[in-house]
Amino acid sequence: MLCSRIRTALSARLDGEEPPPGHTARGLDGHLAACADCRDWEARARRLAALTAGRASADDREPGASADALLARLRAVSALPGAEDGDRVGEQAG
Template sequence: MHCSVSRTALSARLDGECLPEGVTDQAVREHLAGCVECSRWDRKARRLRSLFQDVAQPESEPTGALLERLRRAGRTERPSTDTGRPDA
C-alpha cells in the first residue's frame, strides 16, 4: 500500500467515514505496522483531532460563577487607557 492511500484511509477513519474503495482495515493496520512515517502521521493526526475537539467543546461554566471568580482574582477592572504619553 502506498503511503498516500494509507493516509487517506486514516483520515477517513478519523472522520468517521468509510475507507476508500478497495482498502481494508487489515491492510491499513499492516501498512502502519511497517511504515514509521505513516505511524507518526497517524499519531499526529489523532492528537490534532483530540486538541481540536477539546477546543470545540469547552467545558461550560455558568457566567455568574465565572464573573465571581474573576472578581475574586481582581481581574474585572477595566483595562487602563493610559498611553504613557503626557496629555497635550
C-alpha cells in the same frame, strides 16, 4: 501501496468514515505495522483531532477567539519536553 493513499484512508478512519474503496481496516493496520512514517503521521493526526475536538461549535460563536485559543493550545503542546522538531506547529523547516 502509496503512503499518501494510506493516509487518506487513515484520515477517513479517524473521522469515523468508511475507508476509500480498496482499503480495509486490516490492510491499514498491516501498513501501519510496517511503515514508521505512517505510524508517526497517524499519531500526529490523532493528537490534532484530540486538540480540536469540540472546536467547531465554539467557532460558530466566536471564530477569532476560538482560533487564538486553539493556536495557544497547539503551541503549548509543541513546547512540551519530548516534542520532536517535526511535531512543532507553526514552525517551518529552515
